[in-house]
Amino acid sequence: MLDIRDLSVGFSRDGRFARVIDGLSYAVAKGETLGIVGESGSGKSVHALALLGLLPQPPGKVLGGRAVFDGEDLLALPESRLRDLRGARIGVVFQDPMTALNPVLTIGRQIAEPLIRHKGMSMRQALDRAADLLALVGIRDGGRRLSQFPHEFSGGMRQRVMIAIAISCEPALLIADEPTTALDVTVQGQILDLMAGLRERLGMTMIWITHDMGVVAGIADTIQVMYAGRIMERGPVGAVFASPRSAYTWGLLQSLPHGARPPGGRLHQIPGQPPDMFALPPGDPFAPRNPFATDRCRVEAPPLRAVTDSAPGHSVAAWYDLPALLGRAA
Amino acid sequence: MSDFLRALTRGSGWLGLIGLLLIALLLLVAAFGPFFDLPDPTRTNLRARMVAPTLSWVGFGAHPLGTDQLGRDILSRIVAGSRVTLVVAGAAVVLGGIVGTLLGLIAGYFGGWLDRLLMRLADIQLAVPLMLLALMVIAALGPSLQNLVMVLALVSWVRYARIVRGQVLAVREREFVQSARAIGASSARIILRHILPNVLTPAIVVATLELARVIVLEAGLSFLGLGVQPPFASWGRMLAEGRTYIASAWWIITFPGIALMLTVLAVNLLGDWLRDYLDPRLQVR
Numbered sequence: 001m002l003d004i005r006d007l008s009v010g011f012s013r014d015g016r017f018a019r020v021i022d023g024l025s026y027a028v029a030k031g032e033t034l035g036i037v038g039e040s041g042s043g044k045s046v047h048a049l050a051l052l053g054l055l056p057q058p059p060g061k062v063l064g065g066r067a068v069f070d071g072e073d074l075l076a077l078p079e080s081r082l083r084d085l086r087g088a089r090i091g092v093v094f095q096d097p098m099t100a101l102n103p104v105l106t107i108g109r110q111i112a113e114p115l116i117r118h119k120g121m122s123m124r125q126a127l128d129r130a131a132d133l134l135a136l137v138g139i140r141d142g143g144r145r146l147s148q149f150p151h152e153f154s155g156g157m158r159q160r161v162m163i164a165i166a167i168s169c170e171p172a173l174l175i176a177d178e179p180t181t182a183l184d185v186t187v188q189g190q191i192l193d194l195m196a197g198l199r200e201r202l203g204m205t206m207i208w209i210t211h212d213m214g215v216v217a218g219i220a221d222t223i224q225v226m227y228a229g230r231i232m233e234r235g236p237v238g239a240v241f242a243s244p245r246s247a248y249t250w251g252l253l254q255s256l257p258h259g260a261r262p263p264g265g266r267l268h269q270i271p272g273q274p275p276d277m278f279a280l281p282p283g284d285p286f287a288p289r290n291p292f293a294t295d296r297c298r299v300e301a302p303p304l305r306a307v308t309d310s311a312p313g314h315s316v317a318a319w320y321d322l323p324a325l326l327g328r329a330a
Numbered sequence: 331m332s333d334f335l336r337a338l339t340r341g342s343g344w345l346g347l348i349g350l351l352l353i354a355l356l357l358l359v360a361a362f363g364p365f366f367d368l369p370d371p372t373r374t375n376l377r378a379r380m381v382a383p384t385l386s387w388v389g390f391g392a393h394p395l396g397t398d399q400l401g402r403d404i405l406s407r408i409v410a411g412s413r414v415t416l417v418v419a420g421a422a423v424v425l426g427g428i429v430g431t432l433l434g435l436i437a438g439y440f441g442g443w444l445d446r447l448l449m450r451l452a453d454i455q456l457a458v459p460l461m462l463l464a465l466m467v468i469a470a471l472g473p474s475l476q477n478l479v480m481v482l483a484l485v486s487w488v489r490y491a492r493i494v495r496g497q498v499l500a501v502r503e504r505e506f507v508q509s510a511r512a513i514g515a516s517s518a519r520i521i522l523r524h525i526l527p528n529v530l531t532p533a534i535v536v537a538t539l540e541l542a543r544v545i546v547l548e549a550g551l552s553f554l555g556l557g558v559q560p561p562f563a564s565w566g567r568m569l570a571e572g573r574t575y576i577a578s579a580w581w582i583i584t585f586p587g588i589a590l591m592l593t594v595l596a597v598n599l600l601g602d603w604l605r606d607y608l609d610p611r612l613q614v615r
Contacts, residue, residue, distance in 0.1 A: 054511055087513030099505040105529040114513040165513060
């Protein structure tokens with residue numbers, strides 16, 4: 001479905017240069033939901049923008065690699081062909097529904113736009129379809145709401161509208177860039193349910209970008225943990241949650257509140273701060289924050305290797321053996 | 331619409347209301363002037379030269395605002411001049427507004443060398459005195475109504491371009507522009523469909539204020555003989571002709587002067603009020 005090989009993206013600022021995505025390779029199978037997790041600056045959003053040709057250039061620059069989607073290399077396509085794909089074959093939902101809708105256009109016209117652009121519908125046909133789409137994303141009385149403006153909708157409702165726009169042309173791939181981050185927790189749950197339902201109905205492949213491990217657990221088949229533009233660990237959600245092999249994944253999981261913790265106890269924190277992408281340490285970028293780091297971690301970056309004693313597809317980039325270290329500590 | 335009317339009758343809204351009423355009056359006069367039974371504004375009558383204003387409105391050949399040095403009826407000439415003024419100034423504002431707004435959209439959206447080029451052109455033009463620029467262009471192209479409109483549009487595009495560019499710089503960073511791109515919209519479509527409606531309000535305010543400036547400039551050019559050409563009547567030209575007789579026949583210069591002053595005042599009052607009404611935070615440079 002989507003096969004990314006050696007994608008590298010750089011950013012320059014004030015004459016300095018940072019390699020924010022470094023040789024990223026992964027594949028998503030048809031119908032799979034991939035959850036990409038990482039802190040700010042891990043490159044999770046940037047690589048999605050680069051795939052879509054939406055990366056602001058400059059300051060960003062795609063340095064190399066391929067991203068084959070349905071037999072076409074997205075990174076090599078001319079802008080006009082990419083425009084035909086965006087919104088039609090690849091849908092995108094952005095993080096902040098409060099700003100992602102144009103305040104001066106009605107909801108109906110905004111949902112109709114991709115239908116007119118890609119499906120060649122007339123405005124009337126597109127508006128009819130838009131009403132159906134609103135029903136599909138759980139907005140009642142769609143016919144009337146089409147003529148309303150974004151400010152007449154709540155945050156959750158607006159995100160539903162954004163989803164309706166993204167799925168309007170029934171895309172094969174849906175990229176959701178932190179679609180629930182700006183929403184209330186209760187609304188988050190509703191949106192997650194909605195997306196899961198739509199995925200079944202439309203048979204979409206999904207890439208779900210988030211910093212919330214809980215969200216990934218709820219929706220993804222495969223989890224991919226990113227740090228400093230590299231994949232730290234990747235595998236089936238169940239296997240990774242049950243037996244994390246990267247100290248970073250382990251730290252993220254430890255930071256989640258769960259019932260087994262004694263009341264009043266403090267949540268785990270990963271020490272330090274996300275790395276300065278303009279001055280990355282040599283070796284494993286997570287090593288300076290990693291209590292389990294070995295001397296080798298500080299000089300040589302570990303490659304992503306399959307984990308032999310876990311579920312198939314589980315792989316990790318680490319020199320150390322985390323279960324053994326944790327076993328010794330306990 | 332009812333909000334609009336309510337805002338006009340509240341606070342300092344009465345200033346805007348006065349402007350609106352005066353402009354409505356002017357438009358009515360300009361539109362229906364020919365239907366009043368007024369004397370031909372271009373017909374000279376040397377036996378009725380410099381007839382003083384009179385309060386007698388009745389009877390054929392009466393001249394309520396008097397006649398000029400060639401015996402032409404001043405009221406008819408003011409009415410005829412209002413048509414010329416409105417058509418020329420209106421056309422210039424529309425033309426300059428469209429060109430300036432488009433260039434501002436392009437400069438703001440694409441940025442880079444295009445932006446620098448357009449804005450340096452704007453700077454250069456602002457550095458040349460308006461009247462001088464207008465004189466140079468008219469001298470090169472020759473005076474005619476079309477050229478007059480072109481010159482007035484030329485001197486006003488800069489203001490639209492700068493204001494619109496500034497707004498576009500802010501709007502284009504907003505996320506809905508990226509979502510439009512994410513559904514496959516082209517740059518032209520994003521500019522015209524998504525950004526333009528968001529920058530239209532300040533452009534409309536600039537247009538109103540620019541209308542007053544263009545009217546004065548048109549009168550100035552006509553005063554110098556480079557604007558509206560005879561036999562068309564024009565307020566600026568009437569002022570120029572009446573200047574010689576200011577001591578002996580004050581009415582020749584006074585009435586077109588009042589007409590010009592009231593028009594510019596009305597447009598400015600409306601423009602100022604409109605700016606406050608549409609966006610109190612907006613600062614028009």
